[in-house]
Amino acid sequence: MNAPWSPSRHGATTRDPFSAYICDDATADTIRPVCAEMGWPVEKINKGGLRNAVQSLSVSASPNILFVDLSESGDPLNDINALAEVCEPGTVVIAAGEVNDVRLYRDLVASGIQDYLLKPFNADQLREAFAHAQAVLNGPRHNEPVADRPHMTAAIIGARGGVGASTIAASLAWLFSDSQKRSTALLDLDVHFGTGALSLDLEPGRGLTDAIENPGRIDGLFIERAMVRANDKLSVLSAEAPMSQPLLSDGGAFYQLQEEMRAAFECTVIDLPRHMVIQHPHLMNEIQSVVVVSELTLVGARDVIRILSWLKANAPHSNVLVALNRVGPNGTTELTKKDFESSIERKVDFVIPFDSKVVCQAAKLGKPVAEVGKTSKVGLELQAIGTRLLLTADGGDESGEVAASKAGKSVSLADKIGSLRSLLPSKKAKADQVA
Numbered sequence: 001m002n003a004p005w006s007p008s009r010h011g012a013t014t015r016d017p018f019s020a021y022i023c024d025d026a027t028a029d030t031i032r033p034v035c036a037e038m039g040w041p042v043e044k045i046n047k048g049g050l051r052n053a054v055q056s057l058s059v060s061a062s063p064n065i066l067f068v069d070l071s072e073s074g075d076p077l078n079d080i081n082a083l084a085e086v087c088e089p090g091t092v093v094i095a096a097g098e099v100n101d102v103r104l105y106r107d108l109v110a111s112g113i114q115d116y117l118l119k120p121f122n123a124d125q126l127r128e129a130f131a132h133a134q135a136v137l138n139g140p141r142h143n144e145p146v147a148d149r150p151h152m153t154a155a156i157i158g159a160r161g162g163v164g165a166s167t168i169a170a171s172l173a174w175l176f177s178d179s180q181k182r183s184t185a186l187l188d189l190d191v192h193f194g195t196g197a198l199s200l201d202l203e204p205g206r207g208l209t210d211a212i213e214n215p216g217r218i219d220g221l222f223i224e225r226a227m228v229r230a231n232d233k234l235s236v237l238s239a240e241a242p243m244s245q246p247l248l249s250d251g252g253a254f255y256q257l258q259e260e261m262r263a264a265f266e267c268t269v270i271d272l273p274r275h276m277v278i279q280h281p282h283l284m285n286e287i288q289s290v291v292v293v294s295e296l297t298l299v300g301a302r303d304v305i306r307i308l309s310w311l312k313a314n315a316p317h318s319n320v321l322v323a324l325n326r327v328g329p330n331g332t333t334e335l336t337k338k339d340f341e342s343s344i345e346r347k348v349d350f351v352i353p354f355d356s357k358v359v360c361q362a363a364k365l366g367k368p369v370a371e372v373g374k375t376s377k378v379g380l381e382l383q384a385i386g387t388r389l390l391l392t393a394d395g396g397d398e399s400g401e402v403a404a405s406k407a408g409k410s411v412s413l414a415d416k417i418g419s420l421r422s423l424l425p426s427k428k429a430k431a432d433q434v435a
């Protein structure tokens with residue numbers, strides 16, 4: 001009875017798009033023009049509030065969006081639950097009333113109400129509420145039955161700045177949503193300098209900053225509202241927090257966001273800046289796969305070694321993949337792939353070439369590199385990473401290295417890093433000269 005409505009796209013097309021049950025003329029007058037703007041028939045704005053809605057809906061099909069006035073209800077919560085009994089699943093309910101009480105608001109939301117507008121409200125507030133309701137109707141569904149596949153969570157960590165971790169994260173998220181048709185969340189945890197939204201030509205909105213400021217508000221509904229939609233299957237949570245606003249979080253918000261995303265989406269791709277894992281190691285707790293990205297540089301090798309070692313201690317359950325990015329032709333990189341592999345003591349899983357043409361085109365179009373360069377080497381390698389991540393999630397791939405399974409050999413971390421310098425050709429030459 002008290003079960004929240006679980007709106008679903010299924011069957012939505014056979015219903016009326018909208019109906020309203022309003023107690024007073026002034027409110028009906030505010031709703032009418034906005035309703036007309038939305039292309040909904042104004043005759044569906046009925047007189048009488050919640051009670052009338054319950055009566056009508058007990059004998060007729062529920063609309064996609066239902067607007068109910070609670071002003072004449074002595075016990076709104078109880079009456080809302082009566083409405084839940086007659087209202088079919090799939091209807092998004094917006095309520096309005098005269099009681100300005102945050103507890104009532106919370107209780108109504110917990111009962112499955114999408115929004116509560118305090119009367120008198122204006123046309124803009126109404127438009128915003130309708131836009132949210134439509135986004136909920138069209139968006140990825142909490143509780144929507146999905147194919148029986150385990151959730152996939154992958155974190156992309158750049159071993160150094162600027163190695164292309166965010167480029168890869170956005171592309172992977174797009175690939176899961178587009179080629180694989182899996183509902184996907186891109187969570188960009190570079191709170192001040194995130195590019196998740198920008199790279200998909202979106203405004204980041206305040207969702208992530210709101211979540212950090214009020215972690216208590218994070219729930220399924222919050223996720224639906226706060227995330228920006230890139231396409232039918234891809235939603236983004238990203239921020240461009242002001243530089244004057246230091247990040248004040250114990251990490252709880254990020255952890256909770258991950259949890260809600262796991263419930264609402266099939267895949268979560270996290271753009272995870274390396275300083276965030278130092279600050280909030282528990283972020284790794286539920287991460288299935290990690291892609292560590294580096295360029296073929298000495299410092300890149302050093303920090304891949306350090307990150308792999310850290311993952312072994314802090315995320316022993318995670319499947320760890322190493323991807324080289326922005327790799328130029330032989331002879332143009334600081335290290336060779338072979339030297340890189342011998343220093344990190346494992347194989348590199350993926351090599352993405354340097355391709356300024358595809359990357360520039362993607363930036364100009366505001367599209368992910370994987371989409372613009374679908375058939376390029378960059379695109380094909382990104383697809384290979386995506387396939388491997390999904391295979392791991394679906395349980396069909398045993399080839400990745402679980403962080404803890406990599407034998408530490410007997411060489412200490414300091415020794416590994418210390419011996420790196422000998423890999424640089426110029427240093428080798430210098431050393432030879434001195435000898």
Ligand SMILES: Nc1ncnc2c1ncn2[C@@H]1O[C@H](COP(=O)(O)OP(=O)(O)OP(=O)(O)O)[C@@H](O)[C@H]1O
Pocket residue numbers: 158160161162163164165166167168190195325326327352353354355356359378
């Ligand atoms: N394969 C590639 N070829 C050429 N340029 C690339 C490639 N991949 C990424 N880039 C470019 O490298 C730059 C850095 O990429 P990106 O912002 O994704 O890196 P990052 O690791 O997320 O950086 P930050 O440390 O700032 O978060 C961008 O200009 C991007 O377009």
Ligand SMILES: [Mg+2]
Pocket residue numbers: 165166167190195271
């Ligand atoms: Mg980045």
